[in-house]
Amino acid sequence: MVGNRYETRRRKKMSRILNIAIGVVIVLILVVGVSIVFNGNSDETANQNNESNTDNGTNQTGSGSAAIKDPASSDDNDDNAASEDDDENQDSVADGRTEDDDDATADDDSDADMEDATEDEDREEDGQEDEEQEPLGTEQTGEFKPDFTQGSQNWNEMVAAVGSPQGLSSQSEMTLWRLENGGSPTSAVGTFSDKNEQDSYSNPYRVRIEWQDGQGWQVVSTEQLSSNPYR
Numbered sequence: 001m002v003g004n005r006y007e008t009r010r011r012k013k014m015s016r017i018l019n020i021a022i023g024v025v026i027v028l029i030l031v032v033g034v035s036i037v038f039n040g041n042s043d044e045t046a047n048q049n050n051e052s053n054t055d056n057g058t059n060q061t062g063s064g065s066a067a068i069k070d071p072a073s074s075d076d077n078d079d080n081a082a083s084e085d086d087d088e089n090q091d092s093v094a095d096g097r098t099e100d101d102d103d104a105t106a107d108d109d110s111d112a113d114m115e116d117a118t119e120d121e122d123r124e125e126d127g128q129e130d131e132e133q134e135p136l137g138t139e140q141t142g143e144f145k146p147d148f149t150q151g152s153q154n155w156n157e158m159v160a161a162v163g164s165p166q167g168l169s170s171q172s173e174m175t176l177w178r179l180e181n182g183g184s185p186t187s188a189v190g191t192f193s194d195k196n197e198q199d200s201y202s203n204p205y206r207v208r209i210e211w212q213d214g215q216g217w218q219v220v221s222t223e224q225l226s227s228n229p230y231r
Contacts, residue, residue, distance in 0.1 A: 136161050138216030146185045146211075155179075161217035162190030162207040177204055177230040186211040187220075191230065204228050 140153055147154040158179060160169045168174050179190040187210045193200040208220045 133164070133219045135212045135215035135218040136164060138214075140216075144186070144211060144213060146181070146188075148179070148181070148188075157217055158188050158190065158209065161209045161219060162188075162192060162205075165207060165219060165222045166194050166205060168192075168194065175201070177228070182208055182210070188217075191225075193228075200224075201231070202228055204230075 136157070138157055140157070145154070148158075149155055156170075159171045159174075159176065162179065163169060163174055166174075173196075174192040174194055177191045177193065179188060181187070182189045187208065189206065189208050191204050191206045193204045203224050203226060205222065205224050207222050209217045210220050212218050
């Protein structure tokens with residue numbers, strides 16, 4: 001009986017020890033399992049954090065690149081704006097030059113028109129001066145004789161002829177500086193000043209005349225001299 005009790009106690013003790021050992025093992029297994037789980041979560045979190053940091057770094061790098069590129073873009077925009085301003089300035093200058101050129105052209109055209117008008121007037125005056133006039137008629141009969149004797153019929157008719165462009169018909173209305181042969185027996189040149197024109201004393205008239213048989217002396221040309229060679 002004593003042996004059975006001892007055996008029973010020993011078994012109970014061993015069973016208790018085994019149970020405790022099993023409990024310890026289970027606790028250790030749980031601790032290890034929990035530790036593994038937490039470590040796995042920590043690794044995943046660290047990896048996620050690393051990935052997040054990597055993404056942030058990439059984004060920051062991209063932002064930095066954008067920030068680096070922005071000045072260039074700004075410079076490009078400034079260059080484009082400056083180019084546009086230069087184009088506008090060039091257009092303004094071109095417009096200003098065009099307007100100046102147009103004004104200069106208009107002035108040149110106006111000057112040319114004035115010159116043409118002056119030339120036309122000069123031509124008209126020359127045409128009036130050189131316009132062929134009808135012979136004044138004559139009282140001389142028979143064969144013509146170029147008589148330059150003052151007071152003779154031919155002389156008086158020559159004086160009337162040279163004065164006719166100015167509306168003068170006699171020597172008393174003019175100062176006759178010279179009346180001479182014009183290079184042939186039937187031509188003469190007279191230089192005179194109109195007594196009613198003071199300026200004509202410094203700028204006398206010179207009139208060339210030619211004889212037309214049976215019709216008298218005819219005015220060929222008239223001019224006003226720039227100075228008086230006989231004073």
